[in-house]
Amino acid sequence: MLTRAFFHGISYTGQEILLNFFMKLNPYSGLFVDIEGLDGAGCATQVKKIGQALMKEKVKVYLTKEPTRGPIGKLVRAALEGEFNSLPPASVQLLFAADRGRHLNDEIIPRLEKGELVITDRYLWSSVAFGSIHLSKEWLFNLNQEFILPDVSILIDVSPEECLKRIKKEKISLELFERRSELENAGETFSYLANKYPFYLYVVNGERPPDEITEDIVKLIRGRGKFKRAKK
Numbered sequence: 001m002l003t004r005a006f007f008h009g010i011s012y013t014g015q016e017i018l019l020n021f022f023m024k025l026n027p028y029s030g031l032f033v034d035i036e037g038l039d040g041a042g043c044a045t046q047v048k049k050i051g052q053a054l055m056k057e058k059v060k061v062y063l064t065k066e067p068t069r070g071p072i073g074k075l076v077r078a079a080l081e082g083e084f085n086s087l088p089p090a091s092v093q094l095l096f097a098a099d100r101g102r103h104l105n106d107e108i109i110p111r112l113e114k115g116e117l118v119i120t121d122r123y124l125w126s127s128v129a130f131g132s133i134h135l136s137k138e139w140l141f142n143l144n145q146e147f148i149l150p151d152v153s154i155l156i157d158v159s160p161e162e163c164l165k166r167i168k169k170e171k172i173s174l175e176l177f178e179r180r181s182e183l184e185n186a187g188e189t190f191s192y193l194a195n196k197y198p199f200y201l202y203v204v205n206g207e208r209p210p211d212e213i214t215e216d217i218v219k220l221i222r223g224r225g226k227f228k229r230a231k232k
Helices: 014-022 043-056 071-080 089-113 124-131 137-143 160-170 180-196 210-222
Strands: 031-036 061-065 117-121 152-157 201-205
Touching (some): 031 043, 031 089, 031 124, 043 117, 043 210, 061 089, 089 117, 089 124, 124 137, 124 180, 152 180, 152 210, 160 180, 180 201, 201 210
Parallel strands (some): 031 117, 061 117, 152 201
């Protein structure tokens, strides 16, 4: 489990400048939020609960996820489920990037331009964490360098062992990135990224009651400067 606490301030460091070299900051008036974590960490559950909590506060919020349900997203899901066993890891990541480009252009950016709050279940941090099992982090950042960074990304920190327990309760078979070794490797990379880029990737303890996790994440979202613009 990661132990770094929330950091609510904004301060540019050499590490942040390095990340800005790879990625673009969000130039739109809307607030872009990304929920990250290993499979089984509860990202989908938290996106739903966060959305419900914010809607009660009269916030205009759009919930989405990656891979998307679009045509490219379906290919990504097929690859993760093992339908394309001969597909190289780089090709899988190219599919992820193509799906992300469509996701941004068709769903996310139009809403950010209107000042809405967009919350996605997974984004580029997952590509780096899982993709770096077979590919370099630098290559993955470069692949995604034309895409905008979320205003805040939140990593729901759950151990690989706990994730596997949760997954096995819900599924008969495990997808490509849900095997123990992949989860352990991706978890190590998430930890590395959270410590290297603490002003972009915040961490919450995901091995607590869901309502407590939601409360912490909502507080963090409320603290962002763009949050007030998303009010209805």
